Amino acid sequence: AFNGTWKVDHSENYDKFMEQMGINVMKRKLAEHDNLKITIEQNGDNFHLKESSTFRTKDIDFTLGVQFDYTLADGTEVSGTWELEGEMLKGKFTRKDNSKVLTTTRSIVGGELVQTYNYEGVDAKRTFKKQ
Numbered sequence: 001a002f003n004g005t006w007k008v009d010h011s012e013n014y015d016k017f018m019e020q021m022g023i024n025v026m027k028r029k030l031a032e033h034d035n036l037k038i039t040i041e042q043n044g045d046n047f048h049l050k051e052s053s054t055f056r057t058k059d060i061d062f063t064l065g066v067q068f069d070y071t072l073a074d075g076t077e078v079s080g081t082w083e084l085e086g087e088m089l090k091g092k093f094t095r096k097d098n099s100k101v102l103t104t105t106r107s108i109v110g111g112e113l114v115q116t117y118n119y120e121g122v123d124a125k126r127t128f129k130k131q
């Protein structure tokens with residue numbers, strides 16, 4: 001269900017979320033228009049993602065329930081896992097610099113991919129359309 005190429009369509013409260021993450025206003029302005037595109041290939045518990053945005057292109061491999069390292073577009077390093085709960089992917093990632101936790105989910109809602117984000121009490125959401 002997650003397989004395919006997904007292009008960001010709109011974001012809600014993403015600026016506030018990034019502000020809570022400690023990202024400065026200039027980077028936030030750029031990130032708001034990052035044209036993020038994610039290609040997802042799921043094979044059982046294994047995922048291969050291609051991320052592309054105005055910041056970078058990146059390949060990501062992870063297995064459900066297995067911890068991996070990831071660097072956010074602003075350089076923040078995190079480590080954590082994705083798990084599947086029902087139809088929803090739930091991610092829990094810990095920042096390496098301050099040990100605080102970022103949680104995120106991905107789910108398909110009405111044919112769109114919805115990703116939610118939470119960090120220190122601030123929620124955001126980005127909606128992606130299938131290409």
Ligand code: MYR
Pocket residue numbers: 018021023031049060070072073074091093102104117
């Ligand atoms: C992935 O599945 O895409 C890789 C792991 C994702 C970890 C959490 C992503 C949160 C992104 C928040 C961006 C904050 C602004 C730089």
